Amino acid sequence: MSNKTIDFQKGKVSGKVSLLGAMVGPVEFLLSNNKVVQPFSTAPWANEEKSVNEEKNLIDNLPPILKNIGGEWPCVPFGMPNAKRNLPLEWLHKIDCIEPIDESFMHGFSxxxxxxxxxxxxxxxxxxxxxxxxxxxxxxxxxxxxxDNNQLEFELLVETEKPVELPIGLHGTFKLPNKPGKAKLIIDSFKSAYTYPVIVEPNISILEPNQKIDDLEQVLRSDGCFEDMTTLPLENSTEELILLDLSVGRIQLQNHDECYEVVFEWDIEQFPSCLLWYSNKGRDYYPWNKRFQAIGIEPIASAFDLGVIHSRNTFSPLQKAGIKTGFTLDGTDRFSYKISVNTI
Structure with missing residues (x-):
């Protein structure tokens, strides 16, 4: 599968969109101080020269989504294609009564x-x-x-023949400084949050799973200590997923190493939650090889990345807590959102 791209440029912004996944990035912003910044993460393996056949076979056999993962792209449906079963019992109640759909790909066909x-x-x-x-x-x-004021503006149209409820989401991935603590997440409309129902990456992840979070700066770890999940990158190599319950669709990511901030804004009625993906050089297997460090800011109407069945389940812990985990698509649905980059 080729990695063809579309180039675009207007004003002080220029970027690329990959045809594979319609992934946006890299994108360069010329800021008011005449500094050029590129805020999106990129996969270090995407453009590697492969001189050994075995290495080439490895990348050829990756799921398409991983071949050049980075930037921002839509996920319809959001999450994994098959229902995860190794979850706490409260997550499994009534899931066998939920109608699946014919989907074979992580984060959807597109x-x-x-x-x-x-x-x-x-x-x-x-x-x-x-x-x-x-x-x-x-x-x-x-x-x-x-x-005209140099923001990236996105419009997504989803067309269906008849009404269908699906988990949907936007997958933004942003680069982080190399030095721990040099970036900051600012989430003004934070209500509460939840860690993943099980350990994200066995023997690697540090957070206590299946917990409700009242303060993102004091999140319980499995060792009984607490972790500030707003100050990035983290000190420890890890992989984590945290679902945010918000009242406004807006998150800021400040990069103090390069003196800029990213502002991601969306319609909270369409995407009532946001999944934070902390990829902190935790995965030691191919293609990650402990070299991928990024923060995913992913507005969603979904039960984490658990896919259609868990997201449709009205008995799930999230739905019982009043958190919407799906969106009813009907005919043509329009989703608009913005990403801007400013100096700090």
Whole structure:
């Protein structure tokens, strides 16, 4: 599968969109102090030269979503294709009564296949992708443009033949400084949060699973200590997932090493939660090899990344807590959101 890209440029912003997954990034912003910054994470293995056949086979055999993972892209449906079973009992109640869908790919068909370039201007990128005939989603269309004040503006259209409830999400991944503690998450509308129901990465993850969080700066670890999950990168190599319950769709990521901040804004009625993915050089196997460090800021209507069945389950702990874990798609649904970069 090729890694073809679309280039776009307007004002002080220029970037690329990969046809594979319609992943946006890298994107360069010329800031008011004449400094150029590129805030999105990129996969260190995406453009590696492979001189050994065995290494080439490794990357060829990766799931498509991992081949150049980074930047930002839509996930319809959001999460894993099969229902995870090794969860606490409260997560498994009634899941056998939930109707599955025919989905084979992590974060959906569109995140693992090439989109069609339908752009009409070099100033913006526009793409679409047709879903398989047996899928409840018919088509996705996506436009990435630059506003007059140099924000990235996104529009996603999801078309269905009939109403269907699915977990959906936006997958933003952002780079972090090398030195621990040189970046800060600012979440003004924080209500509460939840750690993943089980350990994310066995023998690697440090947080106590299946806990409710009242303060993101004091999150219980499995060793009984507490971790500040807003000050990044973390000291420990780890992989973590935290679901945020918010009242406003807005998160800031300040990079004090490069003196800029990213502001991610979305409609809280469409994406009532946000999944934070802490990839802190925790995975020691290919292709990660302890070299991927990023923070995922992922607005969602989903039960973590647990997929369709867990997200549809009205008996899940999140739904019992009043957290919406799916979105009813009906005809053509439009989702708009923005990412801006400013000096600090």
């Amino acid at each position: 995140a693992n296949h090439e989109w069609q370039d339908i752009s009409n201007s070099l100033q913006e990128a526009e793409l679409k992708i047709e879903y398989p005939l047996n899928h409840p989603v018919k088509r996705l269309s996506r436009k990435i443009s630059v506003t």
